[in-house]
Amino acid sequence: xxxxxxxxxxxxxxxxxxxxxxxxxxxxxxxxxxxxxxxxxxxxxxxxxxxxxxxxxxxxxxxxxxxxxxxxxxxxxxxxxxxxxxxxxxxxxxxxxxxxxxxxxxxxxxxxxxxxxxxxxxxxxxxxxxxxxxxxxxxxxxxxxxxxxxxxxxxxxxxxxxxxxxxxxxxxxxxxxxxxxxxxxxxxxxxxxxxxxxxxxxxxxxxxxxx
Amino acid sequence: xxxxxxxxxxxxxxxxxxxxxxxxxxxxxxxxxxxxxxxxxxxxxxxxxxxxxxxxxxxxxxxxxxxxxxxxxxxxxxxxxxxxxxxxxxxxxxxxxxxxxxxxxxxxxxxxxxxxxxxxxxxxxxxxxxxxxxxxxxxxxxxxxxxxxxxxxxxxxxxxxxxxxxxxxxxxxxxxxxxxxxxxxxxxxxxxxxxxxxxxxxxxxxxxxxxxxxxxxxxxxxxxxxxxxxxxxxxxxxxxxxxxxxxxxxxxxxxxxxxxxxxxxxxxxxxxxxxxxxxxxxxxxxxxxxxxxxxxxxxxxxxxxxxxxxxxxxxxxxxxxxxxxxxxxxxxxxxxxxxxxxxxxxxxxxxxxxxxxxxxxxxxxxxxxxxxxxxxxxxxx
Numbered sequence: 235x236x237x238x239x240x241x242x243x244x245x246x247x248x249x250x251x252x253x254x255x256x257x258x259x260x261x262x263x264x265x266x267x268x269x270x271x272x273x274x275x276x277x278x279x280x281x282x283x284x285x286x287x288x289x290x291x292x293x294x295x296x297x298x299x300x301x302x303x304x305x306x307x308x309x310x311x312x313x314x315x316x317x318x319x320x321x322x323x324x325x326x327x328x329x330x331x332x333x334x335x336x337x338x339x340x341x342x343x344x345x346x347x348x349x350x351x352x353x354x355x356x357x358x359x360x361x362x363x364x365x366x367x368x369x370x371x372x373x374x375x376x377x378x379x380x381x382x383x384x385x386x387x388x389x390x391x392x393x394x395x396x397x398x399x400x401x402x403x404x405x406x407x408x409x410x411x412x413x414x415x416x417x418x419x420x421x422x423x424x425x426x427x428x429x430x431x432x433x434x435x436x437x438x439x440x441x442x443x444x445x
Numbered sequence: 446x447x448x449x450x451x452x453x454x455x456x457x458x459x460x461x462x463x464x465x466x467x468x469x470x471x472x473x474x475x476x477x478x479x480x481x482x483x484x485x486x487x488x489x490x491x492x493x494x495x496x497x498x499x500x501x502x503x504x505x506x507x508x509x510x511x512x513x514x515x516x517x518x519x520x521x522x523x524x525x526x527x528x529x530x531x532x533x534x535x536x537x538x539x540x541x542x543x544x545x546x547x548x549x550x551x552x553x554x555x556x557x558x559x560x561x562x563x564x565x566x567x568x569x570x571x572x573x574x575x576x577x578x579x580x581x582x583x584x585x586x587x588x589x590x591x592x593x594x595x596x597x598x599x600x601x602x603x604x605x606x607x608x609x610x611x612x613x614x615x616x617x618x619x620x621x622x623x624x625x626x627x628x629x630x631x632x633x634x635x636x637x638x639x640x641x642x643x644x645x646x647x648x649x650x651x652x653x654x655x656x657x658x659x660x661x662x663x664x665x666x667x668x669x670x671x672x673x674x675x676x677x678x679x680x681x682x683x684x685x686x687x688x689x690x691x692x693x694x695x696x697x698x699x700x701x702x703x704x705x706x707x708x709x710x711x712x713x714x715x716x717x718x719x720x721x722x723x724x725x726x727x728x729x730x731x732x733x734x735x736x737x738x739x740x741x742x743x744x745x746x747x748x749x750x751x752x753x754x755x756x757x758x759x760x761x762x763x764x765x766x767x768x769x770x771x772x773x774x775x776x777x778x779x780x781x782x783x784x785x786x787x788x789x790x791x792x793x794x795x796x797x798x799x800x801x802x803x804x805x806x807x808x809x810x811x812x813x814x815x816x817x818x819x820x821x822x823x824x825x826x
Contacts, residue, residue, distance in 0.1 A: 339774040352783060367734075368778075368785035393777045405773055407781050417555055422639075429551035432573075436582050438545060440590040444600050 341391040345383060353383050357391065374409050382411040449814070451502040455801050457664050459701055462494040463731030463759030464792040467521050470671055470703055471495045474616055475664060475801050477504065478604070480512040481536070482660065482671060483522040484529050487792050493525030496532060498794065506533045512602055512618070514595065515540040515572070516658040516673035520565045521733065527571025534579050539601055541623050541656045542594040543631035544569070548639045595620035595658040596628070598693040614665040614802055619695050622675060623656040626682035631656040655683035659705075661695050665802035668697045670721055672705030677714040685714035689721060698723045701797060701809060704730035704756075708741030708749055718752050727809045728756040729795045730820070734788055746823055756820035757811065760791035791816030 343355040346367070354369050375383055382389075389411040396406040417425075452458040458473035467485025474480060484493045499506050510533035516522060518540075530538055543549065553573065556566040576582050581591020595601055602618040623631070657673035677685040685705075688694065700723050706712030708730045728749060733740040741749065741758070749756050770778075778785060793815035799807065 338771050357785075364787065366785055366787040369783040370781065371783060374781055393774050395773070405777050407777050421555065421558070422551075425551040425554040426547065428554050429547045432550055433545070433547060436545070437584060437590055438542075440584060440588075441542070441545070441592050441594045442596075443589070443593065 336395040337392055338395060339393040343389045343391055345385055345387045345389070347385060348383055355389070370409070374407070375411070376409070379409075379411040388412045449498070449502050451504055452798055453800075456798050457667055457801050458796065458798045459669060459703075459729070460495075460498065460797075461703060461729045461731065461759055461795045462498070462792075467494075467524055468707075468731040468759075469493070469495050469522075471498065472662060472669075472671075474511070474602075474604070474618075474662070475614070476604075477509050479504065479506075479510045480514065480602070480618065480662075481510055481529055481533065482514045482673075483516055484524055484526040485521070486524045493529050494792075494794075496525075496529060508535050510536045512536055513538045514658055514660065515544070516660075517541065517656060518544060518565055518569060519674065522674070523565050523568045525568075527568050527575055530572045531575035531579075536591075537589075537602075538572070538576055538581065538592045539595045539620070539658070540592075541628055541631060541658060542596070543623075543628050543635060543656055545594070546632050546635045549635045552635075552639060595623075597622050597624040597688075598691060598695075615663060616665075617663045617695070619661045619663075621659040621661055621688045621691070621694055622683060623658065624683055624687060627656045630682060655680060657705075659688060661699070663695060663697065667799060667801065668695075668699040669701040669703075670699040671703040672712065673703075674706045674712070676706055676709070676711040678711065685712075685717050689714065689716045699726060700799075701727045701729070704728050704749065706740075707731060707733040708745040708758075709733075710742075710745060710748075713745075713748065725753045725755060727797055727811065728753045728820075729759070729797070730756070731759045732761070741820075743824070746820055750821050750824075755809075755811075757795045757813065757817060758820045758823065759793040759795055760816040761818060761823060793817030 340360040341357045342360060343357045346354045346356055348354075351372050352369050353372060354367060357366050357368055358364075359366070372380065372383065379389075389409060392406075392408045392410075394406050394408070396404050452473045454476050456473065457475060458471075460471040462469045462471070462485055464485060464487065468483055469485045470482040472480045472482070479499070481495045484495065486492070487494055487497065490497065496506050499509065506529075510529075513526075513529055513533055513536045515526060515538070530536070549569075550573070553566045553570040557570045576592055579591065584590055593601060597620070599620050600617055601620050602616075604616040655676070655678070657675045659673050659675050660671040662669045662671065675685060675688070679686065681687070699721060702722055704712070730741065730749075793813065795817045796812045796814065797809040798812075799809050
């Protein structure tokens, strides 16, 4: 490929860099980054969401994305909006990720096969709607996610530029597997009951009739 | 570009559609009666390939399609099947009874609530919904229901002598699998998939193909064998060995085969070619590109073209040049990945037609559309 074309393309992509989605960002935060922000922050936030509808800790810390995926989405949107308008600094962890992580490429992946130290996945390039296949080293997956690597598992892969507080720039590759909370016992029992009801209306013997 | 025209009333047609990921067979059984087996989508299209094709040639799916078969519930065979069932309201839906297991239906219900998940189970709930809304779950005034369970050596469709074709023409479809034991095993597999309290939801891994529905179609003196994804794993309860050795399967030898499981070595069983097919039959298959080494492999292709000089594939597996990307992205990809391969999934249709009844010597008329090509052409690329 022509290097001049690449650098032009690089410039145009740099101009349209976008922020990493908030739910993904929230997963990136370490516990120390999720420190309790100021009372000022809580007051500011409480004007924008129905605080009573959120878990007790969520006005201070983001709702855990694995436990409250929907709230986390909602919270993420509020945070993004608030980040633009808040007349005070955001907690360091959020500010760092909101302002300084620049996404260069996003993929969604589905695991096709797994070996002892690698896995093959089908990637969808979210920028160009193109597909490709690739083999990842298993060590690229964080230890907490490794038990999720199995055929059919879905994940995000984000490549970006991270700007540290003192200006250092480093390339970053973030691989996160979708981790969805367990179905509740009630949901499972309800699904079984609905299946029973459904089957009670179906004449299974008639299904075994020949032509 | 070849023109697409509808088959004559006395013409049998077998069309195989397939992108790099997906497969669907469409059969004209004569007298404007059709059967759809599985479903797939064109790349970038929203509607199932068989419905698109039928509409292009002026056939009304709502009245003309008489049977819909789900051979098994894998992602590459069910895309768009809900729409097929919804639109083809005159069709009886056939599948393995394992799909009506309480746990399987409960699973579809659970996954339906997780609307963002792209799961084949979501497609199954669309099928169930379409069957329910059209009243096909209940008996009609003649005591028939609009669904059925395919099993080994069962006649699932039969037409009496038809004046449009010939008084002597027999038209029958038999399912050659799954056997009862394979269905029972599938029930156990489904039950094991069911989540227990406190366990994280996991995507559902692919399951073995032993409970696939293999079909034998007889139209007059023409027989065809549609092999689904059936494999041979030396299992006494299912697989090609059991099918070939069955004394209850219909007699005859097929002149056309939909090669099982994308031509893979696990779908290969030499006695099937020797005992169920005429020498050098017309063979058609689809590729499966979502593997490090896509199917069919070079060895698979060589093996199949040794068996027949009339083998066709619905799409090739072509590699494109690398996607133009930011150099930083490319550097990171090189560091993180062992290898990567862009895939351009083509889409093609193999269309084979033959007059009913036909003299034994008359061959199939084959037309290729889109990216379909002769199988041996892949060896030359």
